[in-house]
Amino acid sequence: MRQLNNILEGFGSTILLLFRSIGYLPSLPRQFGRFVEQCYLIGYTTLPIVAILSFFIGSVLALQAGYSMQNFGAKQFIGSLVGLSMARELGPVMVAILLAGRVGSAITAELASMKVYQEIDALVTMNIPPVRMLVMPRLAAAVVMVPVLAIIANLVGWFGGAIVSKYTNFISIDPPAYFAALRRFMEFKDVANGLIKAEVFGLGVVLVCCNIGLNTRGGPREIGASVTRAVVTSLILILVLDYFVTKALM
Amino acid sequence: MATAPDVTRNPFTQTESPAVGVTIENLSKSFGTFEVLKDISFAVKPGEIFVLMGPSGSGKSVLLKHIVGLEMPTAGKVTVDRRDAAAEETREHVRMALVFQAGALFNSISVYDNLALYPREHRIGNEASIREKVMHALQILSLENAAQKFPSELSGGMKKRVAIARALVMEPQLMLYDEPTSELDPVMGATISEIIATLKDQYHVTTIVVSHDRDLALNIADRVGILMGGRLVFLGPPSELHEPKDPKVADFLHPKIDLQNPRFKQLET
Numbered sequence: 001m002r003q004l005n006n007i008l009e010g011f012g013s014t015i016l017l018l019f020r021s022i023g024y025l026p027s028l029p030r031q032f033g034r035f036v037e038q039c040y041l042i043g044y045t046t047l048p049i050v051a052i053l054s055f056f057i058g059s060v061l062a063l064q065a066g067y068s069m070q071n072f073g074a075k076q077f078i079g080s081l082v083g084l085s086m087a088r089e090l091g092p093v094m095v096a097i098l099l100a101g102r103v104g105s106a107i108t109a110e111l112a113s114m115k116v117y118q119e120i121d122a123l124v125t126m127n128i129p130p131v132r133m134l135v136m137p138r139l140a141a142a143v144v145m146v147p148v149l150a151i152i153a154n155l156v157g158w159f160g161g162a163i164v165s166k167y168t169n170f171i172s173i174d175p176p177a178y179f180a181a182l183r184r185f186m187e188f189k190d191v192a193n194g195l196i197k198a199e200v201f202g203l204g205v206v207l208v209c210c211n212i213g214l215n216t217r218g219g220p221r222e223i224g225a226s227v228t229r230a231v232v233t234s235l236i237l238i239l240v241l242d243y244f245v246t247k248a249l250m
Numbered sequence: 251m252a253t254a255p256d257v258t259r260n261p262f263t264q265t266e267s268p269a270v271g272v273t274i275e276n277l278s279k280s281f282g283t284f285e286v287l288k289d290i291s292f293a294v295k296p297g298e299i300f301v302l303m304g305p306s307g308s309g310k311s312v313l314l315k316h317i318v319g320l321e322m323p324t325a326g327k328v329t330v331d332r333r334d335a336a337a338e339e340t341r342e343h344v345r346m347a348l349v350f351q352a353g354a355l356f357n358s359i360s361v362y363d364n365l366a367l368y369p370r371e372h373r374i375g376n377e378a379s380i381r382e383k384v385m386h387a388l389q390i391l392s393l394e395n396a397a398q399k400f401p402s403e404l405s406g407g408m409k410k411r412v413a414i415a416r417a418l419v420m421e422p423q424l425m426l427y428d429e430p431t432s433e434l435d436p437v438m439g440a441t442i443s444e445i446i447a448t449l450k451d452q453y454h455v456t457t458i459v460v461s462h463d464r465d466l467a468l469n470i471a472d473r474v475g476i477l478m479g480g481r482l483v484f485l486g487p488p489s490e491l492h493e494p495k496d497p498k499v500a501d502f503l504h505p506k507i508d509l510q511n512p513r514f515k516q517l518e519t
Contacts, residue, residue, distance in 0.1 A: 030373075118354035125318045125348045126420065127341040128371045 010233075014211045017131065018203075021139050024132040031137045038141035042103050042206075043148060050098055054153040057090055058082055058160030066164075066171035075171055079181030082161035087186065087194045091153040093242060095146060096201030100234035104209035107138060108230035111213025112223040120214065135210045139203065146202030147195045154191065158182060193249045200245050205234045269296040269456045270331035270344050270423045272317055277326035279312055286312050288480040289326070294473075299450050299457040301467040301488075304477035305502060310460040311351070311428055313477070317458065318348050318426060330424060344424060347417030351429040353409040355401040361388075361412050362397040365419045387415040391445065407438040414445060425449070427459040431466055439463060443470050464503055467491070476502065 028035060061082045069075050111134060114120050123130045158179075165173040212230040216222055272294040279287040286309040294300040304310050315321040316328045319335050328335040331344050355364050365384040369375060375383070388394050391411040401409060410430055417425060427446060431439035443463070447470040450457045461467060467474050468488045476484035476499055484491075484499050494500045 114356075117357070118350050118352065119356055121320055122348070122350060122354040122356070124320060125341070125346060126368050126371070128367070133371070
């Protein structure tokens with residue numbers, strides 16, 4: 001019962017945090033420096049790991065698809081399989097998971113530390129709303145950068161699949177044929193749906209991580225516990241949201 | 251202590267704004283089943299230095315948090331300048347500055363940026379005037395050379411002074427200090443006490459200090475309140491503390507070290 005209470009309380013406070021952040025959106029031009037800093041942290045610093053993972057996910061997809069399809073003579077569909085899988089599912093989910101592990105954990109650690117060492121209280125007494133200064137710029141940066149990361153993940157993943165398809169003996173499909181298959185079965189809607197999913201996941205992850213950070217009480221041990229809770233909650237949220245958003249977009 | 255006029259002279263612009271009074275009426279606060287504050291009532295006059303003393307865990311810091319609106323009363327009311335202290339609007343109308351026990355400086359930015367944060371966020375002046383204000387506040391507290399340092403590079407005494415300087419930049423009408431002399435050597439403790447009294451004398455800001463420090467209370471307070479077990483057991487001028495009537499207050503202010511019958515042994519029985 002107590003756990004259920006905590007879950008409901010966490011859900012409620014996260015939704016409230018979202019509305020309060022939206023309320024501070026008009027002050028975004030004044031927070032432009034912080035917004036750019038967060039874009040750098042969320043986008044630029046996450047880019048290398050997104051690119052590496054996307055490349056290998058695309059490669060493995062092509063490899064597995066080629067291995068399974070060679071017996072059916074359906075190798076020419078590898079491009080469309082990799083393309084659709086990356087755009088509709090793996091790209092957005094992978095970006096969101098990386099965001100939770102790399103950026104979300106850092107956000108929770110920073111805000112939890114500020115809370116525990118009374119920096120948040122200091123902001124309140126200075127009549128500087130912590131949500132305006134610490135949450136809203138992060139959310140806005142996530143809204144802008146997560147779809148960009150998802151697009152890059154898609155492109156690199158497709159490219160990884162193309163390389164594997166070309167240089168693996170039992171597949172041996174040239175890139176023009178691979179990309180032709182990719183284009184034939186894929187519509188703009190598939191990519192757009194993936195980007196909408198990435199947007200929802202990104203917002204969810206940043207909100208959850210900010211909320212857990214801002215509600216931390218105690219000392220250094222609780223900061224660590226909050227980081228763990230934020231990452232685990234984010235991962236669960238991504239997969240739960242994935243189902244519902246996918247269903248809604250069908 | 252001389253009676254101060256009811257105005258806060260802005261240390262930076264020489265303008266004047268009224269110092270504010272604080273009223274606490276029948277304040278009670280519980281955390282779960284534990285009642286920290288029990289029916290507390292007193293008032294702090296505009297421009298006064300009020301020192302709140304009491305043993306550890308008696309609820310002093312909790313009371314201070316009620317005044318700045320960081321805690322909500324379980325029962326009773328706290329007003330600052332006749333406005334509800336718990337309401338967000340109060341902080342928009344009354345400039346209150348709290349000097350936290352551990353400083354609560356923003357560790358990821360420099361001392362200069364710590365001080366400049368308030369005027370920047372509230373768009374008070376351009377960067378040149380902010381720089382002037384910040385350097386003036388640092389100069390008042392002899393911290394000019396620490397401007398570009400980070401909080402982690404400062405000693406305990408310097409952190410306290412930076413926290414006071416940061417509060418000063420806010421041009422407060424009400425200044426609150428939470429244990430400003432704790433964890434400091436006696437000389438630095440005396441220095442901080444002198445700073446608090448000087449700021450009040452020069453700028454006539456209403457000042458509430460939470461402290462264990464008997465010397466601070468006796469030397470700079472206009473009035474003293476003593477909290478024990480969540481209740482206000484003494485309220486009066488510091489002169490009355492030289493020979494307190496209440497034996498508990500007397501023991502708190504002038505504890506005798508009794509090696510034959512130590513207190514911790516009495517607690518055990």
